[in-house]
Amino acid sequence: MRILLLGSHGMLGNEFLDILSERSGFDVTEFDRDELDVRRREDVLNTIHRYTPDVVINATGYTDVDGAETNVEEAYALNAYAPKYIAEGSRDENAILVHFSTDFVFDGEKEAGYTEEDTPENPINTYGASKRRGEEYVMETNPYYYLVRISWLFGKHGKNFVYGIRQKALSGEEQLRVVTDQMGKPTYTKDLVKEVLHMLQEKAEYGIYHLTNGTPEETGISKYDLAQTTVNMLGSPVTVVPATSDMFPTKAPRPHYSALRNTRREPLRGYEQAVHEYTIEEEW
């Protein structure tokens, strides 16, 4: 299978590179920002046409959620128009497009969480709105797509929430204040990449997928729960103190309820196991 991987130095892209390099049967060509600027339509199309891939994996994105509130154009360039160009190029080659989106395309008001059947009407912030536009472009341009929504992504190649908690827990701080009023589901890059590769190998049906790690309740866990789990695993004496979102104002609002429910495939393994592997078993 010929794979063209875009955004190969990001948190998710790098995980794809790691796992693909250990697998046989995949012929991978990778690009990062320095080699291909995905905002440039002609360059995107020429690259895809030159490599004639079977699969294009788009792991690029403008991921600064608060920054997107002021850098609106840049957020749309990366999260909406670039996916459109990538969808055009992959469609011309009859290639499958794997594209990643976010829980922030939803409004965050649905306590039960969101399934793949839910249509995002009112994204919670500008980042979410730009990602939603990208979703629409992908779906209307290339029929061979896996649009994979993920949330609270963590993995060894980037800064993320669990990373931050780990650093603080090990730095000797006595207390950590973490919000109890943001419910969602974490996604471990390793589990996500393996599942996407399964989907490609099994020739899963095209469409939208929510891929997140399992939580005891379908409605997800709070950020507080995730922090407490991480601290417990590290055996850190730090106290995790419950807080609310209004104590930490951010430029971009965050959703109260944004659990992505996986109804089309089994959820990825339980989040505790994933957090354990990431915080304890990975090399740091």
Ligand SMILES: NC(=O)c1ccc[n+]([C@@H]2O[C@H](COP(=O)([O-])OP(=O)(O)OC[C@H]3O[C@@H](n4cnc5c(N)ncnc54)[C@H](OP(=O)(O)O)[C@@H]3O)[C@@H](O)[C@H]2O)c1
């Ligand atoms: N992180 C999360 O919690 C989360 C949650 C939900 C969905 N997602 C989605 O998952 C995907 C991957 O996220 P991530 O956390 O791995 O992001 P990331 O670490 O910020 O990586 C983004 C990648 O995009 C590349 N990039 C930026 N501008 C580019 C340009 N003009 N041309 C080509 N490449 C460019 C970056 O290159 P440089 O390394 O050179 O900057 C980097 O490799 C994104 O679509 C994101 O929206 C992430």
